[in-house]
Amino acid sequence: MTYWRVPFDANDIEISKGIVYILDDRCKGCGYCIEYCPKHMLQFSKKFNKKGYHPPVAKNPDDCVNCHYCEIICPEFAIYSAEAEEDK
Amino acid sequence: MPEPSKKISKSPVHPLDDLLRTDRIPHIWCSGCGTGTAFSSCLTAIKASGLELDNVVMISGIGCSGRAAGYVKLDSYHTTHGRAIPFATGMKLANPKLNVIVFSGDGDLFAIGGNHFIHAARRNVDLTVICVNNLNYGMTGGQVAATTPFQAKTSTTTTGNPEAPFNLPLLAYASGATYIARWTILHTRDLTNSIIEALNKKGFSFIEVLSPCPVNYGRRNKEKSLDTLKLYQEKGIIKNNANPADTDIDFEKGIILGKFIDIERATCIENYDKTCRLV
Ligand SMILES: Cc1ncc(C[n+]2csc(CCOP(=O)(O)OP(=O)(O)O)c2C)c(N)n1
Ligand code: SF4
Ligand code: SF4
Ligand code: SF4
Ligand SMILES: [Mg+2]
Numbered sequence: 001m002t003y004w005r006v007p008f009d010a011n012d013i014e015i016s017k018g019i020v021y022i023l024d025d026r027c028k029g030c031g032y033c034i035e036y037c038p039k040h041m042l043q044f045s046k047k048f049n050k051k052g053y054h055p056p057v058a059k060n061p062d063d064c065v066n067c068h069y070c071e072i073i074c075p076e077f078a079i080y081s082a083e084a085e086e087d088k
Numbered sequence: 089m090p091e092p093s094k095k096i097s098k099s100p101v102h103p104l105d106d107l108l109r110t111d112r113i114p115h116i117w118c119s120g121c122g123t124g125t126a127f128s129s130c131l132t133a134i135k136a137s138g139l140e141l142d143n144v145v146m147i148s149g150i151g152c153s154g155r156a157a158g159y160v161k162l163d164s165y166h167t168t169h170g171r172a173i174p175f176a177t178g179m180k181l182a183n184p185k186l187n188v189i190v191f192s193g194d195g196d197l198f199a200i201g202g203n204h205f206i207h208a209a210r211r212n213v214d215l216t217v218i219c220v221n222n223l224n225y226g227m228t229g230g231q232v233a234a235t236t237p238f239q240a241k242t243s244t245t246t247t248g249n250p251e252a253p254f255n256l257p258l259l260a261y262a263s264g265a266t267y268i269a270r271w272t273i274l275h276t277r278d279l280t281n282s283i284i285e286a287l288n289k290k291g292f293s294f295i296e297v298l299s300p301c302p303v304n305y306g307r308r309n310k311e312k313s314l315d316t317l318k319l320y321q322e323k324g325i326i327k328n329n330a331n332p333a334d335t336d337i338d339f340e341k342g343i344i345l346g347k348f349i350d351i352e353r354a355t356c357i358e359n360y361d362k363t364c365r366l367v
Contacts, residue, residue, distance in 0.1 A: 021100035028119035030313055072276040075124025077102045077113060
């Protein structure tokens with residue numbers, strides 16, 4: 001993360017960790033999740049789903065901060081995030 | 089390309105699946121259509137509102153956005169074109185404990201259904217009206233609507249719309265609505281918060297959601313769906329409590345978003361009981 005000013009408490013803040021789940025066959029390839037993921041961790045996959053779209057895939061799954069933005073911008077109920085339980 | 093993580097491949101269940109008729113998903117909305125996002129935000133709000141789900145109903149009219157009532161796993165009603173508000177009014181008056189949501193399009197609510205809208209607002213019927221405003225009649229081939237911006241191209245205004253559009257928050261305010269907000273599908277969290285507030289507010293609430301229709305409106309105005317979202321990002325100006333007279337849609341000037349009105353006024357049922365149910 002780049003800051004224009006490093007917050008004083010940057011080292012104390014615990015960044016949440018998430019896992020992103022993708023329901024391939026619901027996706028219609030609009031790219032909203034890819035464009036607006038703040039961690040830029042999604043990209044179109046090479047595979048085709050049942051409807052012939054390329055669903056997204058996580059290129060760096062460990063980067064997910066569980067912000068849910070992909071989940072709430074997706075028009076298709078095709079992607080969501082959940083809290084990663086282990087290794088806090 | 090890196091392989092997807094193993095965790096992703098186990099069959100996942102979307103957190104809104106319990107409110108969706110999943111046998112009908114994928115829905116009919118085109119790739120990049122904003123209606124799905126507005127609908128998803130509405131379902132999230134219903135869940136977060138704390139309302140008893142058995143008392144929540146969704147009514148839609150006709151149009152692409154009007155299909156929403158067919159996807160929600162709650163009591164719902166897909167009415168005739170323009171008549172979502174009269175059906176909803178009847179439902180609320182017959183069973184006042186219901187929390188009635190109208191989810192429909194700009195054409196349905198403000199062209200054929202415009203008169204119903206102004207009178208329900210005037211009477212302050214306790215409804216939450218969510219309008220997916222995609223600036224045209226999506227379902228029937230992208231005809232000009234009462235909300236199409238001046239000079240925008242549609243299938244029936246091929247050289248540009250010669251008319252001025254409605255300013256919906258101003259129309260709602262002048263008619264008597266007690267809660268008025270406008271967001272875009274990009275401002276999803278604000279939109280969800282507004283729907284939660286509206287659901288828990290008594291009286292006529294109106295929320296306008298600007299939403300891309302890439303297939304009809306977008307194509308004719310050289311906007312891919314991501315371009316429309318960029319436009320919302322660049323031209324959106326959040327100004328809570330803005331005067332509804334200033335909220336006309338003009339993409340050159342900027343589009344004012346926010347919660348504009350949140351006032352109290354006796355509802356239709358309260359006034360009726362006070363006047364006609366004298367004991
Ligand atoms: C009585 C009647 N008149 C006309 C129509 C044709 N019609 C169907 S949908 C529609 C407009 C829908 O526009 P809007 O409400 O903006 O929905 P959108 O498809 O854009 O989401 C019209 C005119 C109809 N179904 N019934
Ligand atoms: S939850 Fe946030 S960080 Fe994780 S994939 Fe979705 S948008 Fe990206
Ligand atoms: S936002 Fe949804 S439909 Fe669009 S590309 Fe992402 S997963 Fe697919
Ligand atoms: S025609 Fe427009 S409004 Fe209708 S589903 Fe397609 S993109 Fe959405
Ligand atoms: Mg429309």
